[in-house]
Amino acid sequence: MEPKPIDLTENNSQVARASYEKWIKASRLSLMMFKRSIAKNIRGSILANENAKAYLKSVEQQFQASGKALAATLTAKSSSMKYDGSSGIREHIMEIRDIVAANSIL
Helix, strand or coil, X not given: CCCCXXXXXXXXXXXXXXXXXXXXXXXXXXXXXXXXXXXXXHHCCCCCCCCHHHHHHHHHHHHHHHHHHHHHHHHHHHHHCCCCCCCCHHHHHHHHHHHHHHHHHC
């Protein structure tokens, strides 16, 4: 959650070095947990990053694009649906309502 501290130089204090090392370790552990908790087929489509914060940003961007594509698909499906006469009209209306509700969440 904290931004990456500035890179270390020769003049940094021991406290600054300890803080930097602590942040690097926490980021590495978080990144490892994130990667392990995401399905392998999704993991491959997310850009590799060196820290956890950048990795989460890549995950967010990946799913924003997916959400827009899904919204377009649902809109097209709901506007082109026609009653086929084989099932009840109630089921048809409920199906359209579910598609519109899913689209409004995105």
